[in-house]
Amino acid sequence: MRRVLVPGLLACCAALVLAATSCAPGGGKTPGGSAKGGATARNIVIWEQMDPEERARFEANLEVFKQSHPGVTIQHTPYETEQLRTQFQTAATAGGGPDLIFGPSDQVGPLSILNTIVPLDQTLEQGFFDRFVPGSLDTLNGHLYAAPDQVGNHLVLCFDRRLVPRAPATTAEFIATAKRLTRPGRYGFAMNTTEPYWLVPFLGGFGGWVMDAQARPTLDTPAMVQALAFLKSLRDQHKVMPRESDYMTAETMFKEGKAAMIVNGPWSWSGYRKAGVDLGVAPIFRLPNGQWARPMVASKGYSINVNVPKDRLPLVVELLSFLTSPAAELRSVRDLSILPSSRDAYRDSTLLGDPTLAASRQAIEKGGRMPVVPEMRVIWDVMRPEMQSVMNGVKTPAQAAKDMQRAAVTQIAGMKQ
């Protein structure tokens, strides 16, 4: 028995390994979406990362599309941002995955390098991209990999109008307002001080940025030192911020009326209104050097999987085109506070008349595009600990800036090995 069994088992596992390696990443490419049901020409699979309200609008748009395309079925699967990217990477490099992937613009960096999404400028008809606001598009190595349905994700100053009747426009006004409103049980201001995304508006306002046009990190600059010192002074010198505030804490305080102002993005606004805040938004004030703070602006959009079979591609393109049309982008745009990427929708009167959206547009115009190259992930990753060290009093701003730059250079070199 034993003589048969052991070689038998060995053969078994050898066969398994063989079967599996034959379609290892980079190996054979078989068309199709998920194992079952995804393979027909009339069924489209989309993986997406959306906030819940955004998803409701998306589903409404899909219904409209399905009505005009009888027989077409669309499956969509929600993912959290990091999961979306890693799962898509895994699936698409193994030859599978959905037809469309919807997510933040910076995911196209790694996904395009891994050859998992197609260059849209070569796939879609000539002139397709003329419909978009120029500021909503990101080029990577001369190609466009995503068709955006919105532009934004930018940080602004949010305030409770019952406490702050008019948005402060300068640092001096901001500090005076915040000090006036700080008292036992309440702070004038709260902000996520653990994520570098919240540091960037100040970095940009002081004249710096995270990288240059060649994607080389530019973190050890006077602007970085000033930005870090400025944030720290709000808490330690002016005492208008709580000692520890990460995203959730700042958000809770603002919702509970324990912070009068907060820096946050469009995704948060409807939640604040629901919590009973009389919400006002404005671009983040001018910094002590007289320049407006410069938040990052990014879009979210659709990319097409390289594994989409030829016979389904036209339908996928049609859907993508519909989802980025003015009609689809303007649906419930005021409730969502999302600014559309389409040129016609962006100029639509619905938007111009809404004070929140108008302020949001002003803030976008003061912002800078977020780089979509993969190096950006390293930059976030090295800025985060140094920023926290400054806020925790472990490092001086100058030291932190120097350490950030050094770590960024090392890590990018490691990544490119």
Place this chain on the structure above:
Amino acid sequence: MLRAPRAFPYRLLLPAVVAMLAVVLFPLLYNFYLAFRNMSLYHYADHRFVGLTQFRQLFSQPILYVLFGKSLLWTALNLFFHVAIGLFLAILLTGPIKGRAFYRTVFILPWAMPQYISALTWRGMFNYEYGAVNLILQRLHLPAVPWLTDQVWAFLAPVIVNIWLGFPFMMIVCLGALSAIPRDLYEAADLDGANAWQKFRNVTWPQILPVLTPAVLLGTIWTFNNMVVIWLVSQGGQPADQTHIMVSYIYKVAFTYYRYSYAAAFSVIVFLILLGFVLFTLRRAAPLEART
């Protein structure tokens, strides 16, 4: 030893072995293969054999040793409290005591709760100014603790959370193990006039060891390889990447920096460390044939 046809034990084993081989073997071998190549974002499809390059790089960086120390500390603290609390509760709840079923059910709650929400709730409870932990400490006239920003406390915070999450499992294992002890052994010990500690030392402990050993062994391995709690409570290594252990760092290099081969090589090192631990334990501390 039981006598039976020679094939009988193999027949008993076959289904389990097939299930294991089907799922575990290929992923394992694939990683060993990757560890000797240079797969990364820029060499995803065209990776090639690079020998020991990844390992050489790993051993030349101090981070490997620092993380190893932290992983050890993390595992030791967790396991000690998991077993101590689990065993203590199990002993209390094995004897006749009022509300036994109620307590048993309450203590299993942390295990039943999805970890994601528990970990994030705990993070909220650790906030310096508003968190429940510090508010309670202050009511007891104790100083507030910077749970999330000081690097020592920020390491202990996830440990506390993981102890909370992990003791129910050990308690259940201990409950099962205790139920295997024949009552007459205690009666015999009573006749000899043994006190509570002597009964524990001479009856309980040797009797539960066969069941407890695998739980402790695997508990150690799982804790060493568990990054979920530390990742969620420290929000990916806060403050300042000071709260990483080996596996959370592996996750980061693989999925933030796309350095798959480097991460695979690191994982192979973890595998070897744990292999050493398992072999040592089973040869020296708790031999397999302890009782045959």
Place this chain on the structure above:
Amino acid sequence: MTGAGRARRRMVGVLKHAFLALFALATVYPILQIVAVSLRPADRLYSTSLALIPKDATLRAYHAILFEKDFLLWMRNSFVVSLAVTLLGVTLASTAAYAFSRFRFPGWREGLYSFLLTQLFPPTMLMLPLYVLMRALHLLDTFTGLAVAYTATALPFCVWTMRGYYDTIPVELEQAALIDGCGPWAAFTRVTLPLAAPALAITALFSFMAAWSEYPVARIIIHRQELYTLPLGLESLAGVFQTEWANYAAGSLFVCVPVMALFVVLNRWLVSGLALGGVKG
């Protein structure tokens, strides 16, 4: 017994209860926080007050999770998978462990060790090859794929625990049965297995939990919404920054209920077995 001895016993009893009550409170407190989250309107995960029942408490989230989300579908899917894994886990582990406990055969030590070895590799790195494997076997988006993967993760613990438990059961019982004319299979199923009830209970609970709220493997294998298990469903309530925390908390509490129910059922088995004095030499 002397009066002093009785007084001391009572003291110990009081201390025991005081300890249990305090420890229970500390155990439950974080859970109560989650209950509080589920009662808060406007998705506030954190609160700045110690109050467990917020002033503006509402049961809206419970209604939403049961009637507006596909929660019941997720629960059904999780049930199907978990029950399959429990059955598979208990069956495969009880047989394999029996072989390891009662027999010595060539490959005995290697076999037992290799069950442990599968657990040593950091699981995050196993996900990518697992996807490749599942795709090659056409098991993506199937419960079979999920159940097989979970069984494989649960087996090493189950096999080792069962083996340890069998080792504590005197082999003389089966030898007697064999002499009485039982076959080895009958000796195993009729004599040993019933005595191993506590270990079977642990194995069942553990196998169930390995599947019930497992996330990473489910995320790799399941991509269709109608096949979502509980953790995948709960994830869909979460945005990057904007998460339906109240619904999430309410859902998580519902996730607990079947586990607790299963435990209450299995709890009976955790006190049976040899401790009741069923075996005398």
